[in-house]
Amino acid sequence: MNLDAALDRVAESLSGSIAGRVGRRWPLAPLTTYRLGGPAALYVEPAGAHDLELLGAALCAVGLEAGAVPVLPLGRGSNLVVSDDGIPGVVIRLGARAAWIEPWAPRGPGDPEEAPPGVTAGAATALPQLANWAARRGLGGMEFAVAIPGSVGGGLRMNAGAYGREIAECVAGVRVFSLDRLVVEERSRTELGFAYRKSNLSEHDLVVDADFLLARGDTAAIRKRMNEYRRHRASTQPGAAQNAGSVFRNPSGDSAGRLIEAAGLKGHRQGGAAVSSLHANFFVAGPGARAQDVRDLVEHVHAAVHAASGVDLEPEIRFVGAFKQQDPA
Ligand SMILES: Cc1cc2nc3c(=O)[nH]c(=O)nc-3n(C[C@H](O)[C@H](O)[C@H](O)COP(=O)(O)OP(=O)(O)OC[C@H]3O[C@@H](n4cnc5c(N)ncnc54)[C@H](O)[C@@H]3O)c2cc1C
Incomplete structure (x- = not known):
């Protein structure tokens, strides 16, 4: 089966069965900060876990594992240049429903009041939104991300960082939907192979959400740091x-x-x-x-x-x- 026929088959099997969006020749330029480039041959915006399972199954049925269908996870498109000819394969973007933040209590012995403060965020959450959410609650550690216009998923894949800090330092673990194994897998920070602006996440690993460990601090001091970073950016970039x-x-x-x-x-x-x-x-x-x-x-x-x-x-x-x-x- 050629790629076009495979993509038709995936599109047909998902149309009407997933709650999210699916479309052929989907414009990508508006979904990137460069606002350049052509369409995705097939675009899928899964709306939740069930959609991901259906998508994974449809891709496997047309030979994803054998490399027959190129796949690209897309976040907020702030680190990408999409070709003028577009993307010949499947672009998968977690939509607004994957943008959420919740408090998270790390498990462990002792008094829960003493537990270090944790936060769980969906992969589509904007990094500045996460930094601001934490600051409002007097949680520090994410200030560096206040002016990085990416998502949690893209930030983890790229190990985004600034001002001497990087996301690898505050993430505790992530949940990844594996397009090869069709399951959500838990990966701890040490399993993610973080290095300078790198991780070992592949195109077939779709970050779904992640747990972050932050530090209690003074809201005013956290806000002051964030304002300084914003001001510095505005004058230098x-x-x-x-x-x-x-x-x-x-x-x-x-x-x-x-x-x-x-x-x-x-x-x-x-x-x-x-x-x-x-x-x-x-x-x-x-x-x-x-x-x-x-x-x-x-x-x-x-x-x-x-x-x-x-x-x-x-x-x-x-x-x-x-x-x-x-x-x-
Ligand atoms: C003005 C400006 C300033 C910036 N400043 C910084 C900075 O200070 N520090 C810095 O590190 N970066 C910076 N960046 C680059 C960019 O914002 C980061 O790399 C960011 O982490 C990319 O996130 P994204 O969601 O936009 O990812 P995208 O650009 O959409 O994708 C980047 C990579 O992540 C993968 N990806 C996206 N979502 C997922 C997911 N859910 N699961 C698995 N993989 C996924 C993509 O396949 C791709 O390989 C800046 C960009 C701009 C435009």
Whole structure:
């Protein structure tokens, strides 16, 4: 069976049977912060555990395990560049029903009053929402996430972080729907293989929700830190423009932004995409930009920084779908 026929089969089996949404050629640009790129060949927004089971079964029936159907979990699209041709496989996005936060009491011996404060959040919860929820209750540890425009699911996959902190430090465990095994699996923090902006979660691991361990603190002090982070961002990053945050990971002991600036690339343009004049590791898309312009700019900057400093920068943003490789000059 070819991919198109397989996707038709999945779409047919889910239409009318899941409570969530399903559609062919679903526009993805509005679901990403770059607001670029083509549609998903098949888009599924499961509304709960039963929908996930139906989706997993439909995908397995058309050969997911054999690699016949590419799958992409999508959060708030703040770390992705979707190809102008779109995504040839299935894009799965947990919708508003997966955006929730509840107090969580870690199990353990002793007085529950003494238990450290915990929070459980659905995968679609926005990270700033989680940081604000915690601050209102005098819980610290998530302040760093107040201006990261991602979701809990995407944040865990990317091990999002800022200001010397990262999500790996406050997560206790996650529940993942495995598209291969069709069950929800519990994974503890130590099983998630966290490293700098990385985890071992795969495309077939759909984060459903996660438990976080926070620290009791003073609401005013927590809020003060969050306000400082917000102010710092507003003055140093082009937050409102179309972008996906830091383009390259910082190499050990240096900063990608410094290297790009030192190579004279601040403001450099490629089609409708440009290196931000505010922060050289942010590449912004302007009117008429294509996803391919962002890709070309990333390749150009990578090569120019390598030529200028010998450093081989590694992208942090993810390109998904097909892109053309630039000819080496
Ligand atoms: C203005 C701006 C500032 C930013 N600042 C920071 C920063 O300070 N620090 C930082 O680390 N990042 C930053 N980012 C990047 C981005 O916000 C983070 O990487 C964020 O964690 C991505 O979350 P998302 O929900 O948008 O994921 P997406 O971009 O949708 O996806 C990212 C990855 O996560 C996977 N994924 C998404 N949801 C799930 C799920 N439920 N289960 C399994 N996998 C999933 C996707 O398949 C993909 O591989 C910034 C981005 C912008 C636009």
